[in-house]
Structure formats: structure tokens, C-alpha cells
Amino acid sequence: MASRYWVVSLPVQQGSASAASLWNRLLEQISRHSFDTPLYRFNIPNLRVGTLDSLLALSDDLQKSNTFVEGVSHKIRRQIEELERVSGVESSSLTVDGVPVDSYLTKFVWDDAKYPAMAPLRETVDTIQGQVAKIEDDLKVRVAEYNNVRSQLNAINRKQSGSLAVRDLSNLVKPEDIVISENLTTLLAVVPKYSQKDWLSSYETLTSYVVPRSSKQLHEDNEYALYTVTLFSRVADNFRTTARERGFQIRDFEYNLEAQEGRKQELERLMRDQENFRNSLLQWCYTSYGEVFSSWMHFCAVRVFAESILRYGLPPSFLACVLAPSVKGEKKVRSILEGLCDNTHSAYWKPEEDAGGMAGLGGDADTHPYVSFTINIA
Incomplete structure (x- = not known):
């Protein structure tokens, strides 16, 4: 499983034949010159375009919103890794709706029931942000509860394991x-x-x-x-x-036998609580990671759609793909993509030297004549 993917879109002439032809050419070029680079279609439905002004306003917020959603995804993933390490359980393969996360990305299907394709793009982005923000808030509450119990246990353990000058002596004296x-x-x-x-x-x-x-x-x-x-x-x-x-x-x-027994029972209760909170938090993280990752991929689809229209114009006519090149193969894959890109369709793109190092839209410092951004899923 790769952990770093490129999501790109290339401009095509109108009509499905042109899109299919471009896909076949890309597939043939990748197979011939960078055969170790996995390549997939990134299927985006016909979303509601709206006005150019609304797209430009949305584009200003896309990268900031993406950073937020991506950050929550990574935060939950790191929490899962920490909980699995502390629990001593074997790391499990994370899934989205029962599908491994990499497969969910490479076989992405838009969920129209959750995010109606005909809804305004701003509404879709705001919905995704709201859902992810609620999950982040829930994560903070659950982690705080778990850490509170851990802190109480750690305080007791410090008293039990510190030097004789400071530790609790009740379990040493009969x-x-x-x-x-x-x-x-x-x-x-x-x-x-x-x-x-x-x-x-x-x-x-x-x-x-x-x-x-x-x-x-x-x-x-x-x-x-x-x-x-x-x-x-x-x-x-x-x-x-x-x-x-x-x-x-x-x-x-x-020496107080009753107090000593009370401390023992409190320790046992805290250990049970820690185990219960940890297991509950881990299961919640598994589920919530899938929800956030799904939201993130839908957000990426909106981002590709919006930036492609701003880059190539109307009506929407582009080929969206997901690639996972190796570090050694990145330069070659970039060359292939640029060779297949018709610069006449990149009306808004200027070479890096003409744009002060910030060519492209969406704030990615995209210096390519096509839409491109990176997804790190680990």
C-alpha cells in the first residue's frame, strides 16, 4: 500500500471519446516509461458549477479547508497507532465502509446520498467541514476522558514506584x-x-x-x-x-486497613476504567477515521472539479486520475503528464518564472500545466 498519492486532472476535448482516448494514451505512456507507477481513474460526477465568482471565492478556501480535513484524518490515525501500541494489539488495516483506505481512494465512488451532486459546491464543502469539525470535537472530549484516567493512574503508580522518600508505604507495611x-x-x-x-x-x-x-x-x-x-x-x-x-x-x-483497602479498590477501578476508555476510544477511532477519510476524498473530488474548471474553463472537460509514483519515478511521471497536457486548455496557468513561484490555483504552488496536488494517507 502506498502512502503518498498524486491527484491530477488533464484537460480533454469535449466528448467521452476524447476522455477515453486521453486515458488510453496516459495508460500506455505510464506502462511503457514508468511501469511501477500505479494509475487509477478518479471518478468525479457532474457537480454543480455555479458562477465563476463563486468558484473563485471557493478556491480561496480550498487549501485551508483541505489542510483542516487532512489534519483531523492524520490526528485520528496517530491516535489509533498510539492506542494500539499501548494496548499491545497488532496494528489493523484501516478501512472505509469495510474497504482498505488505499482501495477506497483508488476506486473512489461519489456518495450522492450523503453529498448530493447538484448541491452548491460551497454547501458541500461546508457540510464536509461541519461533519469533520464535530468528529474532531468528539475526539477531543474522548481523549480528555481517557487521559484523565491515565493521569490518575500515573499519579498512583508514581507513588507506588518512586523512591522510599516519597512513595506510598501502605503496601510495604504489615x-x-x-x-x-x-x-x-x-x-x-x-x-x-x-x-x-x-x-x-x-x-x-x-x-x-x-x-x-x-x-x-x-x-x-x-x-x-x-x-x-x-x-x-x-x-x-x-x-x-x-x-x-x-x-x-x-x-x-x-496504618489503616480500611483506607488501604479503599486505595486498592480505587486502583482496580481506575485500571478497569482505563481499559474500558481505551477500548471504547480505539473502536470509535476506527469508525471515525473511515468517516473522516471518506469526507476527505469527497472534498478532494470537489477540489479537483473546481480547480479544473478554473484552470481549463467551461464546460467541464477533464480527465481526473490518481497515481502513486515512486520517489525515483516522480520526475518521469511529471514529464509524461506534461507531454499529454494541451497547454491551450490551461488558460490560467503560467510558467513558474512568470508567476513568481505561485503559478496555478488553490495555493498549492502548482507549477505544472495541469491540476495536481498530493494526498498523504499515512
């Missing part, structure tokens, strides 16, 4: 590690790993009324070790102060 009585209390000390010998040799003398040999190591990480120490409650504040002066951190901690 009821039997704590002594709580009318006179006694157990403190939790975070000791730098290089200071463990100092702690063990000095904790009993940091203040009076420390229970001898009461310190026990509960856990250690790359930087710190977690120790308990039991002492009389009335000297706890003195112990904290002296310990801090020696480089030992006393963590505030209260």
Missing part, C-alpha cells in the same frame, strides 16, 4: 510491623543505603526511651532502606528532630 499502645508508637525511618550501619548503631541513642533492638528493615530500593523503630510516644517528636539532623527521614504513617 500490621505486625507496627506497635501502637497507650505509651508506645512505631515510626518509619527512611535511611540512605550508605548510612544503614550508622542507623543501626545509633538509633537507640537518638533520644531516650527507645525500645532496644526494635528496628527492623522492611524494604529497600536503589537509594534508601525502610526501617521501623519503636519508642515511647512522648519522645517521638524529639526522635524525629534528632533523626533529621543525622540525615534520617521519619515518614508520617498511620
Whole structure:
């Protein structure tokens, strides 16, 4: 599957025979000189032309509108790739109405039920923009909901996985590690790993009324070790102060089984919510990508139609094609297209040197004597 396509239109004489003849000539030239370049017809219905003034006004907005619709398409695609990566699922082939996106482009059929061909072109463009804008708004809301749950989970995980100086200690301390009585209390000390010998040799003398040999190591990480120490409650504040002066951190901690169980349930709920939001968002993205891509291709058809009339004049008489040349073959394909283009039908086109580098219409800096723009679908 190619990811980069050209959509072009070449001027033809009136009558289907001329269009068919030009197609056959193009097909023969591509087959002979650039056989590795896929070539397809881009079927555009007879859309409502309107006035020249309306076409000129529409042309001014076409590239900006195209950038918006294309941007939303890529935004959803990137979101799909991120969700698939996080979920660990195999990347799936994106589809439009059950058809792979590249096939939808190369076998494009105008949906007259969704976009009536006889509607004014401005109305069709505004409809496409409105539909895509609504999808973009929905995407923002759904992504925000998903990211909110992720942020809450990340905050919990940081507390669970940070160093002993900052992490939540509730899952490291068991009821039997704590002594709580009318006179006694157990403190939790975070000791730098290089200071463990100092702690063990000095904790009993940091203040009076420390229970001898009461310190026990509960856990250690790359930087710190977690120790308990039991002492009389009335000297706890003195112990904290002296310990801090020696480089030992006393963590505030209260063992509460009910609160610990509540935190566990909250974590499980957030994990379920994250999974549900992620799956829901991924399925929505699959569907919405197809809708946006379909809208984008209809927009491209309007763009080809409008720019071809502005380039070649009335009545509409042009051949629209989709090509997927390789990087090496681009120059040759351009040469073939220009060779088949009758410059007398490009009344509005001037060579680049005569137009200040902005020849052509639609703001594409199109320097070719035919309508041409690029579609990047990945």
C-alpha cells in the first residue's frame, strides 16, 4: 500500500471519446516509461458549477479547508497507532465502509446520498467541514476522558514506584510491623543505603526511651532502606528532630486497613476504567477515521472539479486520475503528464518564472500545466 498519492486532472476535448482516448494514451505512456507507477481513474460526477465568482471565492478556501480535513484524518490515525501500541494489539488495516483506505481512494465512488451532486459546491464543502469539525470535537472530549484516567493512574503508580522518600508505604507495611499502645508508637525511618550501619548503631541513642533492638528493615530500593523503630510516644517528636539532623527521614504513617483497602479498590477501578476508555476510544477511532477519510476524498473530488474548471474553463472537460509514483519515478511521471497536457486548455496557468513561484490555483504552488496536488494517507 502506498502512502503518498498524486491527484491530477488533464484537460480533454469535449466528448467521452476524447476522455477515453486521453486515458488510453496516459495508460500506455505510464506502462511503457514508468511501469511501477500505479494509475487509477478518479471518478468525479457532474457537480454543480455555479458562477465563476463563486468558484473563485471557493478556491480561496480550498487549501485551508483541505489542510483542516487532512489534519483531523492524520490526528485520528496517530491516535489509533498510539492506542494500539499501548494496548499491545497488532496494528489493523484501516478501512472505509469495510474497504482498505488505499482501495477506497483508488476506486473512489461519489456518495450522492450523503453529498448530493447538484448541491452548491460551497454547501458541500461546508457540510464536509461541519461533519469533520464535530468528529474532531468528539475526539477531543474522548481523549480528555481517557487521559484523565491515565493521569490518575500515573499519579498512583508514581507513588507506588518512586523512591522510599516519597512513595506510598501502605503496601510495604504489615500490621505486625507496627506497635501502637497507650505509651508506645512505631515510626518509619527512611535511611540512605550508605548510612544503614550508622542507623543501626545509633538509633537507640537518638533520644531516650527507645525500645532496644526494635528496628527492623522492611524494604529497600536503589537509594534508601525502610526501617521501623519503636519508642515511647512522648519522645517521638524529639526522635524525629534528632533523626533529621543525622540525615534520617521519619515518614508520617498511620496504618489503616480500611483506607488501604479503599486505595486498592480505587486502583482496580481506575485500571478497569482505563481499559474500558481505551477500548471504547480505539473502536470509535476506527469508525471515525473511515468517516473522516471518506469526507476527505469527497472534498478532494470537489477540489479537483473546481480547480479544473478554473484552470481549463467551461464546460467541464477533464480527465481526473490518481497515481502513486515512486520517489525515483516522480520526475518521469511529471514529464509524461506534461507531454499529454494541451497547454491551450490551461488558460490560467503560467510558467513558474512568470508567476513568481505561485503559478496555478488553490495555493498549492502548482507549477505544472495541469491540476495536481498530493494526498498523504499515512
